[in-house]
Amino acid sequence: MLPLSRPAPASAGMTGTWRTYKPVVNLQKCIDCGLCWLYCPESVIDWEKGYKIQIDYTYCKGCGICADVCPVKAINMTPEEGI
Amino acid sequence: MKTLTIQKTALTGNYAVAYATKMAKPHVIAAYPITPQTSIVEKLAEFVEKGELNTSFVNVESEFAAMSVVYGAAMAGARAFTATSSHGLLYMYEATWWTALSRAPVVMAVVTRTIGPPWNIHVEHNDILTLRDAGWIIAMAETVQETFDLTLQAFRIAESAALPTAVGVDGFVLSHSTEPVEMPPQEVVDKYLPPRRPDVPMLLRPGEPVTFGNLPSDNKIHARHKVAAVYEAQQEAKKVISQADEEYGRLTGRRYGGLVEWYRAGDAKHIVVCAGAWCSDAKHAVDYLRARGVPVGLMRIRFVRPFPREEVAKLDQYETAVVYDRDITPMGGILGLEVKAALSRARVVNIVAGIAGVDFDSRHFYETIQNAIDGGYRDLVFVV
Amino acid sequence: MSFRIDQLPKKKYVVPGNAACAGCGMMIGLKILGMALGEEAVLSIPASCAAVVQGLTPKSGVAMPILNVPFASAAAVATGIAEAYRMLGVKGHAVVWAGDGGTADIGFGTVSGAAERNSNIIYVMYDNEAYMNTGIQRSSSTPRAAWTTTTPTGKHERKKDVALLMAMHGVPYVATASIAYPQDFYRKLKRASEIQGFKFIHLHAPCPPGWRYDPAKTVEIAKLAVETGAWILWEYDNGQLKLNPPSTVYVDRAKRKPLKEYLKLQGRFAHLTDNDVKMLEEEIEAKWQTVLALAKAFPQRL
Structure with missing residues (x-):
């Protein structure tokens, strides 16, 4: 009766293509604190304590908040190829 | 066996709306005063205070809020009622369209009154007729008895057609005129008005992540929805109205002939x-x-x-x-x-x-x- | 009560691939709302960025039940939902997620009405300090001197303090919060959900395109707002008004960072002179004195 919506990835498309800089994590440096997971506005960082983090580049928009909040600077924003 | 008695009494048009609404047992009523509607919500407030009506009676700060409250209530599965007149209807106008395109089955009494300026509280139909393009069902009563009957029927029609329904009651001419009214026994009304289905037009419940109203991925989704809600639902409502009249006639002896x-x-x-x-x-x-x-x-x-x-x-x-x-x-x-x-x-x-x-x-x-x-x-x- | 970060729920209430701008502060808030109340909340969202970020039907970028509603209506719609649930015996919270325009300006009537009648809703005003969805126009919640497209030389009036206005309605619960302090916001949402009646949380949420800064700085700027004293974290809980950490430290003006550190990262304040900054600092100090006076006036829970 109504055009309803249900939660699904890509409600605005493949937002990873928006990215001009890519967050690259150095897992040697990562202290497993979870702050990047907590602040990621996109929910593209998975974190399980003891297993550190993983970034979903299909949807990461490359805002750089994760790199900015990382207390040990374990995440580097590196230019996307072709940009 | 319990005998069912028809109650014969004398009521004003506004009290007829109030009594019929009471018998429909709405879960939520939003109330805001405006002449000549006010005595409807006053009477309903009295029913609630006396414990004769178990409803959430929400005193709101504007007609826009009144329509918004009953909209939210209806989308959450409640039977909901409000009443207004003239400038009150104009003030809630945006929400009336939103309500119709959400297929929210709210019932509203519109006690018709002149639109100003100058200020004028007397009857005129321009107010209720502003709903004509919004997707509402619009009924107009002739007598106090029909005001009562249409109000009860409006709940059934709104909920069966999943469209908001307005009952027009001419200001003062009906709203404040006293006429004899027959009221069916509550048992008959209960039979006529089964409990609302909470899943129409949608089931809005915590833990069930369903969304209504975000932007469409294709404007055709919206266009099809509009054709269905604004035109097709109105055509289907003709059947609903005729059945509502027929069934009401069978139960009370009063038939009006439909549209x-x-x-x-x-x-x-x-x-x-x-x-x-x-x-x-x-x-x-x-x-x-x-x-x-x-x-x-x-x-x-x-x-x-x-x-x-x-x-x-x-x-x-x-x-x-x-x-x-x-x-x-x-x-x-x-x-x-x-x-x-x-x-x-x-x-x-x-x-x-x-x-x-x-x-x-x-x-x-x-x-x-x-x-x-x-x-x-x-x-x-x-x-x- | 504090919450350890690894104890927060992992479920994604903000779904990747949504329509929010990169670095959106409001989305951090929405994520925390999901963590705190995602299984209990039904959201009413008026016209706002929050309506747009959900993405396109038939998908939604937010994994909570949402009713999108007219701009000014959210507090009233949520009232209707709350009352329907009470009458139908449905457990859950009617939550409003609205911007500053939808709250401080066009929706203020319905918000004030819901507060006065103590409607049982949780109202979150995420404050990005302008009409960002329509492209950065001034709202009553835009701070003095900030550039917007409708205040090209900076806003001449002060920011409307909606949280204090709500507290003065005498409702059971009002709090300010910041997306830079997710655990504080989380705790406040949890606290609000325990209380019957009208709850209001004013959430400070920076906006990269609207405030003119690098999207990486969203959390940093929100934190600086608190550290410079420009945004004060406080809580009014059943008659008691108190400051929350870390704002408790910044009662002492000397402990605050210079306001300039907050302003200089934002293009919307780029035109300010040192004198302008000084004037804003004095205005902030006056706000502190007001909040401290109120904390003194409302020392105990009722």
């Missing part, structure tokens, strides 16, 4: 068309003219929406259709325009009268009907 009521129209050559309380005066005029040999009948529009197109099309078999409007637009009267659009043969005379609460009684009716039949008017006349 329109015909009066002495069978052998007539000319037909009067009107809506609302003044149809009683128009019927007197028809009787008066009939007694003097004028072959005139009447079609009373009970539902302005869904527009009774099939019934109105039958007016082509008459020589003259005299359409009365208690409303005014830059193009003439609203009913006049709509009736004209459905006809190809009959001569249509549109009489805009009684606006701003100007008295228009059966004498005015028979004089103007006679004049229209005699060719004394062009196609549009303003009587003020």
Whole structure:
């Protein structure tokens, strides 16, 4: 009766293509604190304590908040190829 | 076996709305005062205070909030009611459209009143007719008894058709006039009005992540929804209304005929068309003219929406259709325009009268009907 | 009560691939709302960025039940939902998620009405300090001197303090919060959900395109707002008004960072002179004195 919506990835498309800089994590440096997971506005960082983090580049928009909040600077924003 | 008693009493139109609403047992009522509607919500407040009605009675800060509260309640699965008039309806206007396009089955009494300026509390139909394009079902009562009956039926119609439904009650003429009313026993009403389905138009519940109203990925999704909600649902509602009338008749003995009521129209050559309380005066005029040999009948529009197109099309078999409007637009009267659009043969005379609460009684009716039949008017006349 | 970060729920209430701008502060808030009340909340969202970020039907970028509603209506719609649930025996919270325009300006009537009648809703005003969805126009919640497209030389009036206005309605619960302090916001949402009646949380949420800064700085700027004293974290809980950490430290003006550190990262304040900054600092100090006076006036829970 109504055009309803249900939660699904890509409600605005493949937002990873928006990215001009890519967050690259150095897992040697990562202290497993979870702050990047907590602040990621996109929910593209998975974190399980003891297993550190993983970034979903299909949807990461490359805002750089994760790199900015990382207390040990374990995440580097590196230019996307072709940009 | 318990005997069921019909209660006979005398009520004003507003109290008839209140009593019928009480018997419909809404979960949520939003109340905001405006003359001449106020005594509806006052009476309902009294029922709640006395413990006669178990409802959430929400005193809101504006009509816009009133419509928004009943909208939220209806979307969450509740039976919801509010009432307003004139400027109150205009103030809630955005929310009335949102409610219709959400298929939220709210019921609203619109006690019709003039739109200003200047301030004027007397009857006029421009207010309720602003809902005509919004997707609402719009009923117009003629008597206090019908006000009561239509209010009860409105809950069933709104919930079966999944469309908000307005019941027009002419300000003061009906709202503050006392007439005898028969009220069916509560058991009969309960049978007539089964509990609301909480999953229509959607099931809005915590833990169930369903969203309504975010942007469409394709505007055609929205367009199809509009055609379904604004047009198709209204066509389907015709059946719902006819069943509601039929079933109500079976249970109470009172049938009104659905979208329109015909009066002495069978052998007539000319037909009067009107809506609302003044149809009683128009019927007197028809009787008066009939007694003097004028072959005139009447079609009373009970539902302005869904527009009774099939019934109105039958007016082509008459020589003259005299359409009365208690409303005014830059193009003439609203009913006049709509009736004209459905006809190809009959001569249509549109009489805009009684606006701003100007008295228009059966004498005015028979004089103007006679004049229209005699060719004394062009196609549009303003009587003020 | 504090919450350890690894104890927060992992479920994604903000779904990747949504329509929010990169670095959106409001989305951090929405994520925390999901963590705190995602299984209990039904959201009313008026016209706002929050309506747009959901993405396109038939998908939604937010994994909570949402009713999108007219701009000014959210507090009233949520009231209707709350009352329907009470009457139908449905457990859950009617939550409003609205911007500053929808709250401080066009929706203020319905918000004030819901507060006065103590409707049982949780109202979150995420404050990005302008009409960002329509392209950065001034709202009553835009701070003095900030550039917007309708205040090209900076806003001449002060920011409307909606949280204090709500507290003065005498409702059971009002709090300020910041997206830079997710655990504080989380705790406040949890606290609000325990209380019957009207709850209001004013959430400070920076906006990269609207405030003119690098989207990486969203959290940093929100934190600086608190550290400079420009945004004060406080809580009014059943008659008691108190400051929350870390704002408790910044009662002492000397402990606050210079306001300039907050302003200089934002293009919307780029035109400010040192004198302008000084004037803003004095205005902030006056706000502190007001909040401290109120904390003194409302020392105990009722």
